[in-house]
Amino acid sequence: MNAAMTQDAILKISSLQKRYGEVNVLKDIDISMAPGEFLVLVGPSGCGKSTLLSCISGLTDISSGTIHIAGRDRTNDEPADRDIAMVFQSYALFPNMSVERNIGFGLEVRKVNEAEKKRKVAEVADLLKIEHLLHRRPAELSGGQRQRVAMGRALVREPKLFLFDEPLSNLDAKLRVTMRTEIKRIHQTTGASIVYVTHDQIEAMTLASRIVVMKDGVVQQIGTPQEIYNKPVNAFVADFMGAPSMNLMTGTATREGEHVRLQIPTPEGPPLELFDYGPGPETLAAGDTAELTIGLRPEAMTDLGLRSGGMDGRTLQSADCLLDVVEPAGADTYAVVQLGGTEAVARLSADAPVAAGQRVPIAFDLSKISYFDIASGNRL
Amino acid sequence: MLGRRQKREKWILLAPALAVLALITLIPLANTLWLSFTDTRISALPEPVHFIGLENYVYALTDPDFQEALFRTLYFTIVSVGLEGVLGVAVAVLLNQEFRGRTLLRALIILPWAVPTIVNAVAWRLIYHPDYGALNSLLFQLGIISDYRSWIGDPATAMNMVILADVWKNFPLVAYVALAALQTVPEDLSKAAAIEGAGPWKRFCSITLPWIAGPLMVVMVLRTIEAFRVFDIIYVMTGGGPADSTKTASFYVYQEYFNYLRSGSGASYAVLVAGISAVLIVFYYSVTKRQTAGGAA
Ligand SMILES: Nc1ncnc2c1ncn2[C@@H]1O[C@H](COP(=O)(O)OP(=O)(O)O)[C@@H](O)[C@H]1O
Ligand SMILES: [Mg+2]
Numbered sequence: 001m002n003a004a005m006t007q008d009a010i011l012k013i014s015s016l017q018k019r020y021g022e023v024n025v026l027k028d029i030d031i032s033m034a035p036g037e038f039l040v041l042v043g044p045s046g047c048g049k050s051t052l053l054s055c056i057s058g059l060t061d062i063s064s065g066t067i068h069i070a071g072r073d074r075t076n077d078e079p080a081d082r083d084i085a086m087v088f089q090s091y092a093l094f095p096n097m098s099v100e101r102n103i104g105f106g107l108e109v110r111k112v113n114e115a116e117k118k119r120k121v122a123e124v125a126d127l128l129k130i131e132h133l134l135h136r137r138p139a140e141l142s143g144g145q146r147q148r149v150a151m152g153r154a155l156v157r158e159p160k161l162f163l164f165d166e167p168l169s170n171l172d173a174k175l176r177v178t179m180r181t182e183i184k185r186i187h188q189t190t191g192a193s194i195v196y197v198t199h200d201q202i203e204a205m206t207l208a209s210r211i212v213v214m215k216d217g218v219v220q221q222i223g224t225p226q227e228i229y230n231k232p233v234n235a236f237v238a239d240f241m242g243a244p245s246m247n248l249m250t251g252t253a254t255r256e257g258e259h260v261r262l263q264i265p266t267p268e269g270p271p272l273e274l275f276d277y278g279p280g281p282e283t284l285a286a287g288d289t290a291e292l293t294i295g296l297r298p299e300a301m302t303d304l305g306l307r308s309g310g311m312d313g314r315t316l317q318s319a320d321c322l323l324d325v326v327e328p329a330g331a332d333t334y335a336v337v338q339l340g341g342t343e344a345v346a347r348l349s350a351d352a353p354v355a356a357g358q359r360v361p362i363a364f365d366l367s368k369i370s371y372f373d374i375a376s377g378n379r380l
Numbered sequence: 381m382l383g384r385r386q387k388r389e390k391w392i393l394l395a396p397a398l399a400v401l402a403l404i405t406l407i408p409l410a411n412t413l414w415l416s417f418t419d420t421r422i423s424a425l426p427e428p429v430h431f432i433g434l435e436n437y438v439y440a441l442t443d444p445d446f447q448e449a450l451f452r453t454l455y456f457t458i459v460s461v462g463l464e465g466v467l468g469v470a471v472a473v474l475l476n477q478e479f480r481g482r483t484l485l486r487a488l489i490i491l492p493w494a495v496p497t498i499v500n501a502v503a504w505r506l507i508y509h510p511d512y513g514a515l516n517s518l519l520f521q522l523g524i525i526s527d528y529r530s531w532i533g534d535p536a537t538a539m540n541m542v543i544l545a546d547v548w549k550n551f552p553l554v555a556y557v558a559l560a561a562l563q564t565v566p567e568d569l570s571k572a573a574a575i576e577g578a579g580p581w582k583r584f585c586s587i588t589l590p591w592i593a594g595p596l597m598v599v600m601v602l603r604t605i606e607a608f609r610v611f612d613i614i615y616v617m618t619g620g621g622p623a624d625s626t627k628t629a630s631f632y633v634y635q636e637y638f639n640y641l642r643s644g645s646g647a648s649y650a651v652l653v654a655g656i657s658a659v660l661i662v663f664y665y666s667v668t669k670r671q672t673a674g675g676a677a
Contacts, residue, residue, distance in 0.1 A: 059571050080577040092572035096590035105586075106576035153576070 008071065010035040010193040011056065011161055016065035018051055018217075025051050026217045029065070033195070033210075038187050041197045042204040043214035044240070049197040052214075053163050056195060058082050070160045082161075085154035089166040091146045093138035093153075100125075100134040103152040110157075124152045127186065144175045151186065164196040168203065180206060201241045205229065213237050230368055235377035238295050238370060244347075246295045249340025250374065253281055254289040262294060264340040268322055272339060274364055277314045281371040281380035292380060294340065295370035301337075301346035303354070304363035315367040321346070326356045337362070415647035422641040429644075436648035445624070446632055446649070450656070452539065453628040457607040457660070460543045460550070465600055467547065468554025469592075473584070475555070476562045486559070493552040501616035504545035508532045532618050535625035542617055542626055546610070550603060557599040561592035597668040601661050608657045629653045 011033040018026035025048050033039050041049045054060035056067060058079035066075045074082045085106070093102050100121055101108070107117045125131045128148045138146055147167060154162055167183070168176045184207055187194060198204055204211050205225045213220040213228060213236075221233040232238035238246040251264035251271070260280035263271040284290055304316065324343070325336040333348045346362055354360050371380040416436055420429050440446050475486050492500065507514045510530035519525045532538045565588055573583045611630040614620060620627035630653065636646030 057575060059574065079571075079575045080579075084575065086572065086575050088568045088572060090566060090568045092566065092568035094569065094573070094587060097586075105573070105578075109577040109582060153572075157576075 008035065009033055009068070010037070010070055011039075011195065012066075012068040013056070014066045014068075016052075016055060016067065017063045018048070018055055018060070019063045024217060026055070026062075029219055031212060031219070031222065033193065035193050036191045038184075038194045038196065038207055038209045039212060040204040040208035040210070041195065041212045041214060042199065042201055042241075043220075045199055047214045048217040049199070049214060050165055051217075053086075053165050053195065053197050056161075057084055057086055057163055083159050084161045084163055085157055085159040086163040086165070087150045087154050087167045089169050091138070091150040091170075093146055093149055095138050097137070098134065099130065099136050099138070099141070099149050099152075102138065102149055103134075103156050105153065106157045120156050121152075124155045127155070127189070128152050143171050144179060147171065147179055148182075151183075155186070155190070155192075160193065162192050162194045164194060166197055166199065168198075168200075176203075183207065202243060205241070211241075213240065215240075231379070232295075232370060233379050235293055235295070235372040238372070242297060244298050244334065244345045246297050246370070247301070247339070247342060247344035248372070249294045249296070249342050249344055250291065251294045251340045252289055252291050253284055253294070253371065255280060255284045255286050257286075260284065264294060266322070267338045272319050272321070274317055274319065274366060275314075276366050276369055278366065278369070283380050291374060293372040293374055293377070295372060296344070296364065297368065298334065298345045298347040300365040300368055301344065302363050302365070303346075303348040303352040303360070315365060317364050317366065318361045319364060320359050321362045322359050323354055323356055326354055412647045412650060415644050416651050417648075418644045419642075420644040420647075422637070422643050432644075436645045437652070439645065440632075440648050440652060446629070448624075449627050449629050449632055450652075452626070453608060453610070453630075453653075454656075456539065456543060456546075456610060456628060457604060459540075460546045461600060461603045461607050463543070463547045464551040464554050464603060465596070467551040468599075469558045469589075469596070471551065471555040472558035472562055473588075475559050489555060490552045492549050493556075495549065497549065497612045498616055500545065500549045501613045504541075504548075505532065505617050508541055532626075533622055535623045538618055538622060538625045542614055545617065546607070546613055549613070550606075554596075554599050554603065557595050558592055561595040562588065565591045593668050597664060601664055604660050604664065605657050608660065609653055629656075 009032045011031070013029050013031040016026055016029040017024065029052060031039070041052060043049055051060060055062045056069075058074070058077060058081075062075070066073060068074060069082055069084065094105065097105065103124060104117045104121045107120060112120075121134070122131070125134055128151060130145065130148050130152060133141060133145055133149070138149065141149065150167070164183075168179050171179060180203060183196075186192070187207075196207060205228075208225055210222060210224055211228045212222045215236055221228055221237050223231075228237060228241050232241065232246070235248055239248060249264050251262055253276075254261045254263075258277065260276040262274040262276060264274070265271045281290070281292060321337045321339070323335045324338055327334045327336070328350065331350055333350055333352050333354070335346045335348055335352075335354060337344045337346055348354060372378060373380055417431055417433060418429050419432050419435075421427055471489065475482065475489065495503075508516075508531040510516070510528055510533060513528075513531070515531060516525070516528040520528065529537075531541045569587050569591070570583055573587050578586065609630050610628055611634065614626050614628060614631075618626045620631045629649065633646050633649040633653065636642045636649055
């Protein structure tokens with residue numbers, strides 16, 4: 001992501017702070033974004049995503065720090081002067097205007113001539129497949145159609161930066177997936193630079209070229225979806241990103257020669273033993289033993305052993321586990337195993353011949369294991 | 381679809397309300413209409429009543445004094461309701477901003493409206509008093525006038541002075557309705573418009589005003605009906621004078637009924653006043669309907 005670090009960043013936020021009275025809602029935010037990037041701000045409700053977006057748009061004044069858009073200091077500029085467009089969760093379509101006038105409103109305000117305006121509106125209407133709706137009022141549109149109109153209003157001015165605040169939250173599950181694809185398609189065809197806020201980590205994973213994970217007004221991690229998914233910087237990110245989320249089990253690690261011996265307590269008897277032949281926790285010296293949080297995603301705990309038996313004993317190791325609960329979920333079957341003080345979820349194939357209460361060999365894939373400090377939650 | 385039984389039940393349930401409605405509006409209305417076509421007089425002894433067709437209406441409409449009174453009433457209505465609308469919306473917009481003491485000010489602003497019309501009229505008569513009125517004193521001390529004037533004793537100014545008093549009393553009602561409507565304007569709409577580049581004035585005209593137009597129309601219609609049949613405030617302040625300069629249409633209704641005791645003719649004046657109000661309301665409705673079509677959804 002070198003491009004984002006240079007002068008031509010489309011958006012550069014430096015040391016941004018936002019306080020409401022005594023409450024520090026955004027703490028020391030630093031984000032740099034390259035042109036054409038699809039940057040997704042994700043985090044639990046109330047973590048400050050909307051506030052950050054509002055600060056970028058200029059609708060909210062910031063307490064300190066700077067915001068550069070397309071190389072220009074926009075910290076104190078009015079929203080209208082920042083060369084941005086925004087799509088709201090509520091769509092914020094003007095109810096007293098036709099779809100056509102809604103889309104063309106920004107051009108109308110900027111006194112673009114009638115012919116030019118008509119041409120541009122027709123262009124985005126074509127892109128969004130809403131030509132047939134141009135003469136309707138927002139009240140006469142479905143949720144998905146309103147969503148398209150809201151995007152049309154943003155696209156028509158060809159701004160430098162697009163801001164989306166949870167644009168799909170008001171749609172039903174099925175439509176949300178369709179519109180998600182639609183947004184991705186528009187990003188690919190227009191090459192627009194987009195900052196997109198969501199609390200839905202699946203939306204973040206599927207849309208983003210880079211993800212910013214936030215919690216309590218602090219940026220936890222910035223990275224590609226793969227980086228965030230495979231190398232979460234702390235237990236919060238590990239837990240928040242991915243569904244079902246990463247299994248965070250408390251256990252001990254001992255560095256013994258070329259491997260690290262992991263012991264994860266089980267309620268029914270001897271601890272589960274695994275051997276990590278990878279680098280292991282960085283801070284763990286030879287011969288040392290430490291208690292820590294061991295993170296394994298559900299797809300790293302499978303029934304591969306049941307079917308092929310092809311364990312190599314290094315990255316893929318088999319161990320018998322007692323299945324607590326078995327939940328068929330169509331494409332997969334999830335099995336809950338009591339491990340390291342948590343209900344660890346294993347992702348088995350849909351046709352796995354298993355039932356609750358059985359002891360079955362589970363294949364552990366240690367190639368993508370994560371370790372976290374118990375106290376701080378930071379990646380080790 | 382309602383069944384036969386349910387249909388009958390519906391009418392049984394509605395009957396009491398319809399009966400009351402008929403008793404208090406339909407019957408008096410029909411009675412007034414009937415009276416307006418007769419030469420009925422108010423008297424102690426029963427007198428013969430004759431149906432005289434449109435004679436009362438012809439008399440009223442060909443009376444140049446009544447025509448003048450109608451125009452005067454129209455002037456009073458348009459100017460006072462217009463000012464109340466502008467002032468009411470402006471004050472509502474102010475009261476919708478966030479500032480210290482907003483709640484207190486919101487409570488205070490309703491006071492003029494809470495004062496009885498008679499009290500308001502007497503108070504303004506004192507304010508306008510030619511010898512010790514506050515208006516004279518204020519304008520004199522500010523150097524705007526060099527001599528005390530008789531504001532409601534002068535036919536040139538009397539009507540506008542009455543209008544001022546009426547606006548002062550009634551704009552809070554408009555302000556309150558507008559304020560209530562303003563509070564329902566979604567914040568996102570103004571934000572979206574701001575990002576699209578609309579300044580405060582454009583945002584107000586394109587977003588806010590259309591959004592509140594519906595409720596605003598209701599209160600304006602209400603005020604128009606009231607203003608067109610204005611009587612009490614004028615009766616107390618000027619009694620229709622000086623030189624008939626504040627004599628509105630309702631004065632003719634009053635005069636015909638209670639001075640000349642001609643209830644037939646009085647009824648025809650009343651019907652005319654009501655009819656013109658109706659025209660004004662239809663006009664309002666068609667104007668605002670175009671603005672709000674599909675709005676506030
Ligand atoms: N105008 C405001 N005044 C005071 N606190 C606010 C205001 N707006 C947002 N907050 C607070 O800032 C925090 C972040 O809010 P928000 O950005 O809306 O979260 P998110 O969009 O991530 O759900 C919340 O705790 C919220 O209560
Ligand atoms: Mg939000």
